[in-house]
Amino acid sequence: MKMLSGSEMVIKSLVKMKVKYLFGYPGGAVLDIYDALKTVPNSLKHILVRHEQGATHMADGFARATGKVGVVLVTSGPGATNSITGIATAYMDSIPMVIISGQVASHLIGFDAFQECDMIGISRPIVKHSFLVKKTEDIPETFKKAFWIASTGRPGPVVIDLPKDILDPLIKKEYIWPENIFIRSYQPIISYDPKKIEQIIIQLLIAKKPIIYSGGGVITSHSEEELLFLAEKLNIPVTTSLMGLGSFPGTHKQNLKMLGMHGTYEANMAMHHADLIFAVGVRFDDRTTNNLLKYCPQAIIIHIDIDPTSISKTVIANISIIGDAKQILKQIIHKLNKQKIENRQKILQKWWNKIKKWKDIQSLSYSKSKTYIKPQSVIKCLWKLTKGNAYITSDVGQHQMFTALYYPFNKTRRWINSGGLGTMGFGLPAALGVKLAFPKEIVICITGDGSIQMNIQELSTAKQYNISILIINLNNNALGMVKQWQDIHYFGRHSHSYMNSLPDFLALAKSYGHEGMKIEKKEELKPKLKTAIQQLHKNNLIFVDIIIDPLEHVYPMQIKGGGMNDMQLKKRETV
Amino acid sequence: MMHKILSILLENEFGALSRVIGLFSQRGYNIESVTVSPTEDSSISQMTIQTKVENENIVEQIKKQLYKLINVLQVQEIGIFPHIEREILLIKLKLDHEKIKDVILITKIFKGKIVHITNKTIIIQITGTNKKITDYIQIIKKKNKILEIARSGIIGILKN
Ligand SMILES: Cc1ncc(C[n+]2csc(CCOP(=O)(O)OP(=O)(O)O)c2C)c(N)n1
Numbered sequence: 015m016k017m018l019s020g021s022e023m024v025i026k027s028l029v030k031m032k033v034k035y036l037f038g039y040p041g042g043a044v045l046d047i048y049d050a051l052k053t054v055p056n057s058l059k060h061i062l063v064r065h066e067q068g069a070t071h072m073a074d075g076f077a078r079a080t081g082k083v084g085v086v087l088v089t090s091g092p093g094a095t096n097s098i099t100g101i102a103t104a105y106m107d108s109i110p111m112v113i114i115s116g117q118v119a120s121h122l123i124g125f126d127a128f129q130e131c132d133m134i135g136i137s138r139p140i141v142k143h144s145f146l147v148k149k150t151e152d153i154p155e156t157f158k159k160a161f162w163i164a165s166t167g168r169p170g171p172v173v174i175d176l177p178k179d180i181l182d183p184l185i186k187k188e189y190i191w192p193e194n195i196f197i198r199s200y201q202p203i204i205s206y207d208p209k210k211i212e213q214i215i216i217q218l219l220i221a222k223k224p225i226i227y228s229g230g231g232v233i234t235s236h237s238e239e240e241l242l243f244l245a246e247k248l249n250i251p252v253t254t255s256l257m258g259l260g261s262f263p264g265t266h267k268q269n270l271k272m273l274g275m276h277g278t279y280e281a282n283m284a285m286h287h288a289d290l291i292f293a294v295g296v297r298f299d300d301r302t303t304n305n306l307l308k309y310c311p312q313a314i315i316i317h318i319d320i321d322p323t324s325i326s327k328t329v330i331a332n333i334s335i336i337g338d339a340k341q342i343l344k345q346i347i348h349k350l351n352k353q354k355i356e357n358r359q360k361i362l363q364k365w366w367n368k369i370k371k372w373k374d375i376q377s378l379s380y381s382k383s384k385t386y387i388k389p390q391s392v393i394k395c396l397w398k399l400t401k402g403n404a405y406i407t408s409d410v411g412q413h414q415m416f417t418a419l420y421y422p423f424n425k426t427r428r429w430i431n432s433g434g435l436g437t438m439g440f441g442l443p444a445a446l447g448v449k450l451a452f453p454k455e456i457v458i459c460i461t462g463d464g465s466i467q468m469n470i471q472e473l474s475t476a477k478q479y480n481i482s483i484l485i486i487n488l489n490n491n492a493l494g495m496v497k498q499w500q501d502i503h504y505f506g507r508h509s510h511s512y513m514n515s516l517p518d519f520l521a522l523a524k525s526y527g528h529e530g531m532k533i534e535k536k537e538e539l540k541p542k543l544k545t546a547i548q549q550l551h552k553n554n555l556i557f558v559d560i561i562i563d564p565l566e567h568v569y570p571m572q573i574k575g576g577g578m579n580d581m582q583l584k585k586r587e588t589v
Numbered sequence: 590m591m592h593k594i595l596s597i598l599l600e601n602e603f604g605a606l607s608r609v610i611g612l613f614s615q616r617g618y619n620i621e622s623v624t625v626s627p628t629e630d631s632s633i634s635q636m637t638i639q640t641k642v643e644n645e646n647i648v649e650q651i652k653k654q655l656y657k658l659i660n661v662l663q664v665q666e667i668g669i670f671p672h673i674e675r676e677i678l679l680i681k682l683k684l685d686h687e688k689i690k691d692v693i694l695i696t697k698i699f700k701g702k703i704v705h706i707t708n709k710t711i712i713i714q715i716t717g718t719n720k721k722i723t724d725y726i727q728i729i730k731k732k733n734k735i736l737e738i739a740r741s742g743i744i745g746i747l748k749n
Contacts, residue, residue: 134604139615143659146603163659199600199662323653326646 018189020150020181021050027157029057033085036060037069041089043116046181064471066093068443070100074109075447078430083110083164090116091129101171102140106434110169112160119179133175142170150180150187158195167202168321206337211345221290223365224250230257231295233426240343249358253281255296257433264422274302275572276415279377286579293317295339298329308577377570386563389488393420404456405448409441409465412494415568417460439468445483457483464493473526482553490564498567523557533560590641593648597636598663605660622742637744667745674745678715678722683734699725
């Protein structure tokens with residue numbers, strides 16, 4: 015039997031779980047773990063961040079891009095509290111993550127000891143589960159359980175809080191790695207009610223105005239192929255939530271693009287007029303429904319989700335199945351293939367004609383400017399230059415919506431963004447996590463002058479590990495989205511939405527050792543972006559500061575309190 | 590508003606209790622009373638929560654949310670099935686010699702017990718449903734001065 019110290023057990027367990035990157039920041043409570051890290055320089059790589067929030071977002075970006083568990087290591091007290099925003103971000107978007115936090119020694123817990131904080135208590139509402147480990151010998155089993163919980167069912171973050179005394183390098187205990195674990199009270203759902211499959215097929219076949227509403231759950235469960243097959247076979251239009259971008263090919267002719275508050279006209283109109291909504295892996299978030307009382311009045315709603323609490327929480331589903339979307343879609347396809355299906359082009363002709371009329375309105379068109387670079391054109395240009403293949407992270411604000419609307423994602427896991435919590439400061443660290451996962455791919459962080467400053471210190475981490483991402487700063491010299499809301503809902507009274515003291519971003523990027531590039535003129539946009547992308551291959555991080563039209567708004571936009579169909583397509587001139 | 594009684598079995602583990610209670614506050618659900626103790630299997634605790642909700646949908650959500658907690662083994666809404674439900678009340682009254690007979694009579698009717706008495710105070714114990722206890726307090730309150738009340742919160746068990 016192997017005798018190991020607690021810290022050695024932590025490292026050994028991580029290696030056992032095939033963890034490649036550990037994103038962290040040291041401190042007193044975890045120094046023993048940091049010391050033990052020295053023994054595995056090759057199999058487990060530690061990335062030293064500059065702020066614990068950065069660590070969580072990096073692990074999160076890594077997890078979103080790969081589907082694997084992202085792992086974070088922080089010290090007790092302030093290290094743990096700094097990680098909270100990142101944990102909440104992962105929780106809201108169901109991202110698998112394990113956060114290892116140091117804790118003061120057991121005998122000091124509850125005594126307001128130096129750097130003590132109740133991590134289990136503070137993180138409780140934003141984790142899937144948490145463990146306070148009390149004995150050294152419990153470490154391996156706890157780690158195995160934590161990874162299992164984080165990555166199965168509806169994934170989510172799991173905290174492991176480790177008191178310092180159980181990590182003591184001098185106290186060695188038997189290390190037993192459990193090959194199998196069993197958690198009596200946690201049995202992720204795998205089965206579903208087969209009778210419902212028949213019901214769903216009937217509804218899908220009789221609907222005259224059906225629409226598929228696809229979300230992040232399709233990506234989590236890897237059911238994009240099944241969804242594509244089903245949509246094509248039945249000729250049903252598809253709309254995706256913000257989190258579902260990429261779950262159905264962005265350039266597919268049946269794709270009506272994103273729905274909701276800033277959804278396209280055709281997506282929202284089709285939702286409103288649909289007689290059947292086939293919702294897969296979505297949670298009917300309030301940003302996608304507008305006023306629930308006016309929500310899709312004619313539609314029968316079929317809802318597939320792994321999480322029972324998502325079903326009928328806001329919108330009551332007529333038929334619901336709790337379970338793994340992939341298995342359920344596979345079963346639907348299997349049964350459907352046995353049936354004779356009438357000509358779907360013909361049956362849905364009227365519906366598609368209607369949709370075409372909505373599409374012809376071209377809700378994503380935007381007015382050109384002689385002087386200014388339009389943010390929409392930046393995104394379109396990036397799309398052309400990368401042929402839609404880049405991994406794109408974003409922050410939160412107008413730039414996020416522009417990216418979601420103007421960059422068609424054809425593959426899953428390419429769109430990395432904080433949908434649920436809407437965390438500014440997410441984009442840069444997340445991009446670093448993605449690039450570490452896929453060093454050969456183009457990774458772009460699309461951000462705003464407000465958001466980028468929330469975790470800009472991670473430029474230093476990028477330098478240390480030579481992580482060559484492209485940062486596109488859509489610089490409108492303002493907290494654009496806040497300003498837009500103030501324009502619309504506060505009669506243009508701009509209260510604290512300006513950034514009057516922006517740094518010289520180029521100088522800043524350079525001071526961290528990176529390349530900087532400024533784009534101010536329209537004609538420079540394409541050639542300079544092209545150069546920037548080419549330079550990425552030299553393993554540099556390139557910070558591109560693009561001065562855009564400061565008055566631009568994101569449209570289309572739903573009218574507050576209305577139905578899905580209550581939309582404003584252009585900026586009102588009175589503003 | 591309706592009252593609901595949920596009987597919850599959960600792992601008798603660090604943090605399990607606070608997760609259940611936290612869920613109620615986190616999501617804005619209300620807790621009227623809560624009782625908890627280990628069962629005959631000391632690794633499992635039994636919790637009874639009485640809650641007040643606006644409609645059935647909310648109870649459904651509470652149940653689903655509770656099930657989502659990793660430590661929760663079973664959730665049952667016991668109010669809707671044949672069940673036995675009990676609460677204990679300890680009530681301290683100011684002793685008034687003129688009214689004592691009355692108090693004893695009422696207590697007898699409610700099958701209560703006098704558990705302590707001094708020159709100045711009397712302590713009575715009543716066991717029964719939540720409603721019975723509330724009724725008792727209402728009646729006794731009319732003519733007597735209540736000095737202190739302690740209620741245990743409901744415990745419940747299904748008949749089958
Ligand atoms: C941490 C955090 N604080 C505040 C907000 C609220 N908020 C949403 S968008 C936004 C403005 C974003 O500005 P910027 O990053 O410059 O992007 P833009 O909208 O100009 O594209 C703010 C403050 C948020 N989402 N996250």
